[in-house]
Structure formats: C-alpha cells, structure tokens
Amino acid sequence: MLEFTYENRMPRVIFERGALRHLQREVELLGATRALVLSTPDQLPQAEMVAEKLGPRCAGVFAEAVMHVPIETARAARDEARRVGADCAVAIGGGSTIGLGKAIALESGLPILAIPTTYAGSEMTPIYGITEAGVKKTGKDPRVLPQTVLYDPELSATLPFALSVTSGINAIAHAAEGLYARDGNPIMDLLALEGIRALAQGLPRLKDQPDHTEGRDACLYGAWLCGTVLGNVGMALHHKLCHTLGGAFSLPHAETHTVILPHALAYNARAVPAVMRRIATAIGAEEAATGMWRLARSLGAPVALRDIGMRHEDLARAVELATTAAYPNPRPLEAAALRGLLERAYAGEPPGMDGQESPGAGHGGRGATLK
Numbered sequence: 001m002l003e004f005t006y007e008n009r010m011p012r013v014i015f016e017r018g019a020l021r022h023l024q025r026e027v028e029l030l031g032a033t034r035a036l037v038l039s040t041p042d043q044l045p046q047a048e049m050v051a052e053k054l055g056p057r058c059a060g061v062f063a064e065a066v067m068h069v070p071i072e073t074a075r076a077a078r079d080e081a082r083r084v085g086a087d088c089a090v091a092i093g094g095g096s097t098i099g100l101g102k103a104i105a106l107e108s109g110l111p112i113l114a115i116p117t118t119y120a121g122s123e124m125t126p127i128y129g130i131t132e133a134g135v136k137k138t139g140k141d142p143r144v145l146p147q148t149v150l151y152d153p154e155l156s157a158t159l160p161f162a163l164s165v166t167s168g169i170n171a172i173a174h175a176a177e178g179l180y181a182r183d184g185n186p187i188m189d190l191l192a193l194e195g196i197r198a199l200a201q202g203l204p205r206l207k208d209q210p211d212h213t214e215g216r217d218a219c220l221y222g223a224w225l226c227g228t229v230l231g232n233v234g235m236a237l238h239h240k241l242c243h244t245l246g247g248a249f250s251l252p253h254a255e256t257h258t259v260i261l262p263h264a265l266a267y268n269a270r271a272v273p274a275v276m277r278r279i280a281t282a283i284g285a286e287e288a289a290t291g292m293w294r295l296a297r298s299l300g301a302p303v304a305l306r307d308i309g310m311r312h313e314d315l316a317r318a319v320e321l322a323t324t325a326a327y328p329n330p331r332p333l334e335a336a337a338l339r340g341l342l343e344r345a346y347a348g349e350p351p352g353m354d355g356q357e358s359p360g361a362g363h364g365g366r367g368a369t370l371k
C-alpha cells in the first residue's frame with residue numbers, strides 16, 4: 001500500500017566550484033544589505049574571505065561558533081547581530097556554525113545564507129539545537145531553515161580526511177533513517193538512495209587525495225541530498241542513540257554517528273528488509289549493516305565507542321535514556337537488545353544480525369511495503 005504526504009520545504013541552492021562569486025547577488029536576493037558573517041575561531045580566514053567578497057554588504061564577522069551552540073555563545077551572537085544592525089547571517093562552516101546562525105534566526109527571524117564546509121546537513125533543515133546548563137534542547141522552526149545555501153566543493157577540500165569520513169557517514173545516517181521514516185515519502189526515498197550512493201562512492205576517492213575534485217563534488221552533493229532528507233522526514237533509533245550519547249556523555253557528534261550506524265541498521269534489519277536491501281545496493285555491499293561497518297573500517301574511521309570516549313559503566317544509563325521519549329522506530333525498543341547493540345558498538349565488533357524479533361509495536365517502516 002502506498003500512502004504519503006509530501007510538502008516541499010527547501011532552501012534555494014547554488015552548487016558550484018567557486019560559488020562564492022555569487023555571494024553579493026544572493027545576499028541582495030534576500031533583500032539584505034548588512035550581513036553578519038559567522039564561523040568557528042579556526043575558520044576565521046574563510047570568514048574573512050567571505051567578508052571581503054561581501055564588501056560593503058558585510059556588517060561584521062563573529063568567529064566564535066563552537067559545537068552544540070552553548071546559550072552563552074548564542075546570546076553573544078544575537079547581541080552582536082543587533083549591535084552591528086545585521087539584516088542577515090552568513091554562516092560558513094559545519095553544523096556548529098550553521099547552528100549558531102539558527103540561534104540568531106530563531107530569535108530575530110533574520111534570514112540565513114549558509115555555506116557548508118562539512119557534510120552534516122544542518123543547512124537543509126528547520127532543526128535547531130541550543131545547549132543550556134549542559135543540556136542540549138532541539139526543536140523545529142521554519143525561521144531557522146536557511147533561505148539560501150551555497151555549496152562550493154572547493155571549500156571542503158581542507159576538511160581533513162578523517163573528519164570527511166565521519167561527517168559523510170553522519171550524512172548517510174540521515175538518509176538511511178529517512179528510508180524507514182514513519183512520515184517518509186517516495187521523493188525523499190529517491191534523494192536518500194542517491195545521497196548514500198554519492199557519499200559511498202565519493203569518500204573512498206578522498207583517501208589518498210583529500211582534495212580530489214570529483215570525490216569532493218560527490219560528497220558535497222551527497223551531503224545536500226542526505227541533509228534534505230533529515231530536514232523533511234523524522235529520524236529513528238539511530239539518531240536517538242547518537243543524541244543520547246552525544247548529549248549525556250559528550251561523545252563527538254560525527255564519530256558517534258559513524259560507530260552507531262551499522263548497529264542501528266542491524267537492529268532494524270528484520271523489521272524493514274526491503275529498505276536494507278536498498279541501502280546495501282546504494283553502498284555496493286551484500287548487506288546494509290555489515291556493509292556500513294566495513295566501509296567505515298576500510299576508511300580508517302572509528303568503529304568502537306570505547307575509542308571515542310565512552311565509559312563501559314555508562315552503557316546501562318545510555319539504554320535507559322535511549323528508551324525514554326524514544327523516536328518512532330520500525331522495530332520496538334527492547335532494553336536487552338539495545339544493551340547488546342551498545343556492547344557490540346562499545347567493543348568495535350561487527351553488527352550482530354541475530355536475536356531479532358518481528359516488528360511488533362514498532363511502526364514497521366514503509367520499507368515493508370514499498371520496494
């Protein structure tokens with residue numbers, strides 16, 4: 001049975017090597033005259049390049065973005081936007097910088113022009129996250145969806161290979177979960193499969209040559225598609241686990257996605273076998289979960305939670321948190337099976353394909369009926 005609701009919520013996208021040359025025109029199209037440029041401290045040279053290209057349309061540079069948007073940084077950026085009379089925010093960087101732009105937009109409604117240099121995909125979503133007193137709160141608001149995105153693969157050429165791989169797998173995770181999202185639709189399925197394929201083919205090309213032209217093009221293209229999926233349909237167990245591990249135990253964002261994804265896919269494999277076949281085909285593997293684990297390993301990415309800062313004594317708490325306010329998932333959440341999943345992920349073992357039960361009270365996924 002085919003049933004879905006589809007609504008188009010997408011920014012204007014310019015994808016081009018050297019896309020920054022369109023910056024002035026694009027800011028003008030937003031109706032803006034005073035842009036506040038945002039970046040992390042380390043990406044200040046890129047922010048200054050953007051400021052230079054903006055010329056008189058640049059109101060200032062705020063290069064203080066940090067991971068997970070602490071409320072103090074958000075307040076400082078909002079104050080700075082007011083102080084310089086900004087009428088738009090131009091965010092150059094990864095999810096941390098774009099997240100800071102979203103924090104400004106959430107309060108002021110200023111339009112955002114995003115220039116992503118990682119593959120996290122925040123530029124395509126109306127999702128924001130702000131951390132206060134050690135707790136990250138996320139929400140959705142149409143005001144934080146960037147109005148324009150400039151994708152320039154040349155700007156990601158400096159992203160180190162290891163970061164490119166984990167960031168690329170972060171993107172693949174959005175698409176993989178989009179394929180079994182309860183509110184998914186055929187358009188997002190097409191984007192998801194193409195996004196996974198592009199990243200699975202692009203990432204290995206960066207291994208010996210991180211500035212490989214076609215490799216960077218493919219990865220950024222894949223990131224755009226996967227980010228679009230994240231922005232349009234709901235996520236499931238994998239994202240819930242990653243948000244739990246990142247939020248409660250401060251594990252690094254993209255690395256956590258990289259370690260967890262094969263195990264989350266294995267957990268859901270029997271509930272949505274058709275989806276798993278499609279993912280396997282997209283990554284060129286016989287089976288989705290093991291294929292993802294092998295892909296990560298072959299690219300030298302972390303495969304063990306213990307190698308990215310997890311403590312074994314925190315696994316029980318992680319299960320508890322992951323089953324509280326759970327995201328809809330095709331297979332029901334069972335504490336014992338989740339503990340098994342995390343034990344394997346902790347030790348860096350291949351995903352376990354055993355001990356699975358029928359979909360039961362999970363939503364069963366659309367993949368059960370859609371080919």
Ligand SMILES: NC(=O)C1=CN([C@@H]2O[C@H](COP(=O)(O)OP(=O)(O)OC[C@H]3O[C@@H](n4cnc5c(N)ncnc54)[C@H](OP(=O)(O)O)[C@@H]3O)[C@@H](O)[C@H]2O)C=CC1
Pocket residue numbers: 040041042043066067068069093094095096097099117118119120121122123125126127128129155156157158159160163167230253254
């Ligand atoms: N709201 C949403 O829809 C989404 C939000 N997110 C959020 O975004 C954050 C993760 O995003 P992610 O992009 O992984 O993280 P960051 O923005 O923190 O970037 C990750 C790393 O990439 C480096 N980097 C970025 N650009 C370059 C470049 N051009 N050259 C060299 N290095 C570069 C950064 O270095 P440095 O710090 O030194 O600049 C940083 O170490 C998390 O907080 C996550 O929750 C992620 C996905 C979607």
Ligand SMILES: O=C(O)/C=C\C(=O)CC(=O)O
Pocket residue numbers: 099120127128129138170239242243
């Ligand atoms: O936590 C956020 O800022 C919002 C969403 C994400 O981080 C998506 C993801 O897990 O990559």
